[in-house]
Amino acid sequence: PDPHPDHTPELTARMFGDDPLDFAAASDGDGDRNMIMGPAMVVSPGDSLAILAAHADCVPRYRDGLKGLARSMPTSRAADRVAAALGIEMHETPTGWKFFTNLLDAGRITLCGEESFGTGSDHVREKDGLWAVLFWLNVLAATGKGVGEVVVGHWSRFGRDYYQRHDYEGLEVGPAQAFMQGLREAAVEAEGRQIAGYRVQSAEDFAYSDPVDGSEVKQQGVTVRLSPDARVTYRLSGTGSSGATLRVYLERFEDPAGDLHRDPAEALAAVAEVSRAFAGIEARLGRTEPSVIT
Incomplete structure (x- = not known):
């Protein structure tokens, strides 16, 4: 399904050219942040964290389940809805990665994220943009769906x-x-x-x-x-x-x-x-x- 049904082919072409991208990812100089894009859409950081949590079983490391999730206080509550569905801990922290680090070190959470495009997991004590991009690619490969289909499917399930x-x-x-x-x-x-x-x-x-x-x-x-x-x-x-x-x-x-x-x-x-x-x-x-x- 088209995530932007009001976008005509002509509008999409003006925005993205005659050959719209299927998937793109951007990061910063040290690779700790990530932005995920699909045809005519940018995935918001809050949605991205929630979608990765909901599709964690697509990645071998997380197939045994997640311990918990955390987000910074200003970040959208999309991940909260996934945590409730999975029956796992959900932590709302102040802005600042150090608050995630305490939870990661204590084994209370597996995934965490903030609205400024930082996402991480318990494989490292910092945000990891390259890992997040690979996680997304794994989700797309495992589901056989495009970015828009994954995002709209998530909204259709969780709102x-x-x-x-x-x-x-x-x-x-x-x-x-x-x-x-x-x-x-x-x-x-x-x-x-x-x-x-x-x-x-x-x-x-x-x-x-x-x-x-x-x-x-x-x-x-x-x-x-x-x-x-x-x-x-x-x-x-x-x-x-x-x-x-x-x-x-x-x-x-x-x-x-x-x-x-x-x-x-x-x-x-x-x-x-x-x-x-x-x-x-x-x-x-x-x-x-x-x-x-x-």
Whole structure:
């Protein structure tokens, strides 16, 4: 099945040429990250982790089953649904590979991943992009399916987590920190608010207690859970070229029986509205739109 049924052959040809690729993979200079592509689609990192977990029996090393899965807090919840189906542990960690390492060393998880295109397993204590690409090739060879067929088949079984990240770059550090403190305070009384057709189910500043060594970290980002099944996460990052960057992660779950083939921007339009209204981004940061959408 075509993962983008609205893409006519003419549109696909304009996007990818007359001979669209069947499979492509990209990595970075040290080979620790990975991006998987098929005809007219890029596989989101959250979907990629979930798909590898769901097809682990295609790889000899993992045929005896997985111990558990882990994802960073901003990463989509697609892997959570696979873990629940497999009856294995699922860990939500702060951003930072060291939190995965503790779980890997303790034998609590087999696969892990983050929304910034990092994926790993218990064969090594770091993310491994080349391994992930080979894993994908093994899945395609074992199933005899293309990338689009594998992805759509996964959505048809587990549902789809529509997902985007909106970055507001080049913020002044002081006002950006004050903005996050305001979000933490707003989260305390957020339950029950109605915004753009969604009800705020809960809001919290993410804190993590490591199940291996008992260490605790706080103020890892504010997550707003919405009903029906959606969420917005806000994190402040200092890794930009200048100033601070506010990263806003949007996610909405679509049941397997729903529309699995919408453009993510369209599917997440109301969630994006919630993200701006709840936080008062325009009023408090002076930004009417994100610098980058991924």
